[in-house]
Amino acid sequence: MARKRVKLQRILNDAQRRATFKKRLKGLTKKATELATLCGVDMCLIVYAKGAVEATEVWPSVPEATSILERFKAMPDLDRYKRATNLEGFLKDEIDKLQKELHKVKSEADESETKLLLFEALDGRHPSFEGLSIEQLTNLAWMVDARQKIVNNRLEELRRHGLLPAPTPLLAMGKLPHDIVDNTNVEKPPNQQEGSLMDVGRSIDSLGHDGFGATSGSSTAGPNGDMLQVFSSGAGSSSANQGFLFPPK
């Protein structure tokens, strides 16, 4: 029964609303019949359509419904209200579902945005990467890292099969500037201070994004020059075409 979920909000289109009302009312009375019969219970249902003066639907019948209501009225307050339901619960469920959906759609959009940035960056249009947030930079770094792994794996495969024109050394991957607990085999960065970038990144970014993961311990800022050095030795930055370095063991 894979039908599209209907948004739980007023139907604005009059014709559509009336049609839905008719259909759903019919279904609701059917459900009422089933519930009453299967479980042998007394119950009633009264519906006023929008703008109706008289009850649009009284189920099972006016006399029976009235007697049920009288019986209900005769109950002490506590018994009556103990098992009462209203819209609040249902609306909260709807909110939960929407929040999940929002999270999903946002992640997809973020992923697409990062990919677009990669397109542009590879095309040389982001020489300095100014104007991006730490979050965007981080996501991009991750995406590049993932791709580098794939490329290196493939190169290694080719090498093993002797298909590489010699000599083609493996590319050294730039170390990621953080020590995020990851599920892939990223080599641990030699310099623990790199973890601090993400700590600062979190405080820089006042929006408090949650995609950063935990960093290990070190909260020292550390001499910033180090970081660049470590990376430039691995990444080769602007001299990418000059020579590659093997990944340090």
Place this chain on the structure above:
Amino acid sequence: MVAAARRRPSLGRQKIEIRRIESEEARQVCFSKRRAGFFKKASELSILCSADVVAIVFSPAGKAYSFGHPSVDYLLERFMGPNTGNNNNINTNTSRPGVWVKRGRVEGELNRQCGELRTMVEAQRMRQETMEEMMDKERAARNRAAAWIDTDVAHMSAEELVGFGAGLMAVQGAVVARADQMLRDALLIGRRPTNNTSRGKGAGFFPVRRF
């Protein structure tokens, strides 16, 4: 002749006869589930179609379950007329418009949240669409980047792979350099003026490209 046993967790949806359930236990379970489902459908009817709905269900044990929108008591009074009989146990607190208006405010607030969330979901969908469009433009331009990103590495030649790898390395280097610079700038906030394009102190002063 032995028939193979059906290995399924449950029998799935099956058409059942609408007749009173014999087993008391099964009847109770059925009551619990169907009552909940019934109230859910009733609530959907009231929200989707702006209808006033009230449903009273007595359990097999005689307990009263009720659902009402805007409120049970308001609907009781509306249907049965204003208090005429002697034993009118309608709670005059909840049948007066005032109180259910208050509950209506809670529901109104929840409704507002729903609306907000829906708008945000839509905004992200639009953003996704924009990203896709821009990426398609990149692909149409048929530059190297597009070939690199879209092609499966298994189909790339060694030269292409090396080129791609070099490109990736260059990007990573620049990304890290920029992040490093942002770190340094952040540490210098309030200590001395920075000489980049920032305009003043405080988090969030980096001009950020937002899609």
